[in-house]
Amino acid sequence: MNTIAALKQGNLLVFNEVYYSWHKRIYYFILQKTKSSFIAEEVAQLTFIKCWNYRESLADDLDVERQLFRIARTTLIDYLRKETVYKEKVIHVIERYTLPTDDFWGKLAEKELQHKLADALEEMPPMRRKVFEMSRFKGMSHQQIAHELSLSSRTVETHIFQAIKQIKHYLGLFLWLLAWIFRF
Template sequence: MTEQVAALKNDSRECFNEVYESHHTKLYQYIYSRTQSSYLAQEVVQLTYIKLWETRSRLADDLPIDIQLFRIAKTTLIDELRKESVKLKYNNLVSNSAELLYEDNQLTDKDTLTHVYAAMENLPAMRKKVFKLSRVHGFTYKQIAGILSISPKTVEHHISKAIKQLRNSIKMFFFLW
């Protein structure tokens, strides 16, 4: 058993610090040469030392610490690259799904709007006039009553009936769609 492995197995923080100081730069350069990413190299080196400390009791007695340290780093790098790959696939999937949903919603909105306009055209003549003056042109009930020479209560009645009729038409549209 090497002295460093034995010391680490005996929970020696001094030995851990010594291993860290003597191998940190080499380990960082090794990972950086494989990834060309300083962020990923820093992450993998940090995770490597965490794993070294957490698994110190299971270190091989017959292998030098540097070989074991680099093995831990290599498997940690592979794990991190797999995680990144999964994230990229997931992000692409989410992005593509969002685009498809947006396009579907655009079509749905367009179809719904087309259906609402068609349903408005199917309203009885006076109800259609009152509804368009109110909802399309923005006139108040009192103004519509003055334009069409009817009472504001009649305008309110026509609007109420038009909304109910359009609501039923839209419900049927979504039920069939």
């Protein structure tokens, strides 16, 4: 029985074999394109999830390798598009609610935002806070932080991702309130 036919029939043993045979290659393919181990791992996992979920639509006349790399490429494109849209939305919100610096209320809101950010940083576990501060306040690259703290680049990326998530959660209500106050 060929691999594609076995996958279409839902054969988990064949899927595991495909996964273990191709995961590293897919990972390094994405890593080469993005230079981010975090994105490479995410896209590699999504590639195999999609391969399994849409196994019935795999082409019988193409080999598994070609189809996996096609899925990986389109998954990467989708992932990067979503990231770009998210970043554009964040920039738009920041620009929309940035107030002139000579405005009393704007200065007050900026000062309060700085206090809230400091509070959010205080709530973080020490290593997450240290990694975030080294990245955002000292401008260090993930590799530099990893080297200085004897961590893997993946761990550094995870700490930064979790820190941003925690800050967004912590500041969410405050930013919503600011948006409501300054919507006019």
